[in-house]
Amino acid sequence: MIISYCVNPDCSEPKNHPKLKQCNACGSNLILNHRYRAIKMLGKGGFGATFVGVDLTVVGNPLCVIKQLRPMAEDAQAVNTAISLFEREAKTLGKINHPQIPKLMDYFVDNDRFYLIQELINGQNLQREVKTTGVYGELALRRFLEDITPILKYLHSERVIHRDIKPANILRQKKDEKLVLIDFGAVKDQVNTQLAKTFGQTALTKFSVGTMGYAPPEQLAMRPIYSSDIFALGATCVYLVTGKSPKNFAIDPDTGKLLWQENVNISSALTKVIDKMLAQDTKERYKTVDELIEALNLQPFQQSLSQNINKTPSSQHNVKDSNMGDVTMADATNSQLSQTLSATARLEKAIQDRKSNNANKIASIKWDTEKFLTAFNNGKKDFSDQNLQGLNLVGGKLNKCIFRYSQLQGAIFTEASLSQANFYGADLSNADLTNTNLVQTYFSKSNLENADLKGANLGSADLTNANLTNANLCGANLKNAKVNQQQLKSAKVNWNTILPDGSRRWWKMF
Structure with a gap:
């Protein structure tokens, strides 16, 4: 049931009837800025809270993210200064226009609390992804860096330092697998840093300087620079390949380096790049994202070039x-x-x-069925970028497995359960998926040419931009699936195929 959530941090009973305008428990307004209603809390911290909300002034009441920021100032002058700083920083964020950064839709001050209204992104953050599917290997980490570095380069070109890069603030967007960078620390950090400088730290009860383990020394000292984001990105890489927060690793007492390298599945060359990203001394760290990108492009070959x-x-x-x-x-x-x-x-x-x-x-390392099942039974769920051609996985319980960009030509999944599995960009040509459970499975940009999906349950599956040429969908259930008429015309359907609208009127497609 949809509720109206009170955003007053001191409210004892924040859940209200969805039609109320004032909170039953504390009397606070439930409609922010005459248009936004919070319906669910996403999280909270020392500086504020984040909610899912609805915009009541737009037809259909679309969802949005409501970010509440509370200045930690204790006197009226400091509060007024904080409001001025907030508005200045929010205007800066409002100029950012990048497809992998949520749009800032609105900002305002209400009852000495600051609010940012942002686009809601449908996706899972990388912290949860690692906990669900396991740590990254070399290819997955390279793909991550290839996708995230252009976003960071754009931000810095706009003279914006993110200040809070970490796995929880990077989402993998469900619709296209692209990474999205969220939850800028720029506004809250700038406001609190300036308050501290102007009024002294006694004017603040608390101030935010990023996340421990991911924020470098200069940011903890309230002097962030562009390479502070590079440090945080390096710390994020450490989490992705180890599954552990950087703050949980020991530090070399002589050099100050983070001791994270043991038992990781990446090359020594890439390890050196991450170590340089994590340099405590800014003089030893990559100064710009361009320097980092150059190192990532050349580092596998540096040694051979220097030798010859x-x-x-x-x-x-x-x-x-x-x-x-x-x-x-x-x-x-x-x-x-x-x-x-x-x-x-x-x-x-x-x-x-x-x-x-x-x-x-x-990626051409060949897996056989026994090797795959052993890895799966030992907890591995991410088989991205792997050669899995011809595997026999009849009746396998493989729900939520990840096969991004994998080679699965001729694989046999008959009567297997692959609900919520991820086949983004995978090659499943000539694969046998008859009578397979594929509910909510993600096939965006996958190749299903000549695949046998007879009798498969594809309810609510995402087939956006998938190649369905000669795919056998006879008797398949496609109710609520994301697939267009042109794709279906290229596939084989019959009177027993359930179309996305729930009907069996397949002949109307022709």
Whole structure:
């Protein structure tokens, strides 16, 4: 049942009837700024709380996020200063326009509390993702960094420091698997930092400086810089590959470095990049996101290049890379290599040409059915980027498994249970999914060409942009599934196929 939730932090009974305008328990207004009603609390902390709300002035009352921020000032002058600072910082956030950052729809002050109204994102945060499906490996971490660094680069180009990057503030959007960066610390940190500087820390009962374990020393000292976000991103990487908060790791007493590297499934080269992101001294840390992106692009090949840059190319020298095997000078040059600069450039080009094959090599590790089931029974649920072609998983209970970008051609899932599984971008061509439970399963951008889905239950499944050419949907249940008419026309359906509207009027598609 939908309720009206009182946003007064001191209210003893915040749940109210959805039609009330004042709280039964404390008398506070339930309609904020004459248009927003909170209906559910998402979380709270020292600086405020976050709610799901509805906009009462728009047809259909669309959902939104209501963020309540409470300044920690104790006197009237400090409160007035906080209000001015809040409005200034909110205007800055209002100028941000990026598809992977929630839009700021409104902001206002009500009863000395600040409110930000933002777009609601449908997705799961990465903290929950790791707890549900396990820690990241090399490919998953690289994919994460490839997706998140352009967002951070954009923010910094707009002169905005996020100040609270952590797994709980990064959502994986359900509709397209894109990462979304939420919950900026910029407003609350700027307000409290300025208050502390203006009135002294005695004017504050508490102030926010980010999240312990993710905030670097300079941010804890209320002097954040752009590379503070890079530190927090590095700390996030540590969580993703270990499942542990950075604050739970020991510190090297001599160097101050975080001792997180043991038992992680990533290369030493990528480990070095993360270590540099986590440098306590800002002089040793990447100063810009561009520097970080460059390091991520080149780091698997730095060693081989440095070893060969001064060699005389009189013969076909071999360059050994730990991930790529042998790269010969013949890949980079013709018979005339008279200048070291030219040779080096061509050698680097050859290595870069092979770079694109590196991910395919890692992902081409062949799983057999026994190996897969052993891993699954030991708690592994994330099989992203894996070669799982031809596996026989008849009748398997594989609910909520993740197969993003995996190769599943010809796999057999007959009568298996794959409810809420994730096949984003996976290749399921010629797979056998007859009579399989696929309720709420995610097939966006997957390839289901020639797949057999006869009698499968695809209720509320997401088939957005999936390739259904010659897919057998005879007798399948597609009620409430996200699939369009053009996709269905490319597939095989019959009188027993239940369409998304719940009907069996398949002939009307033609």
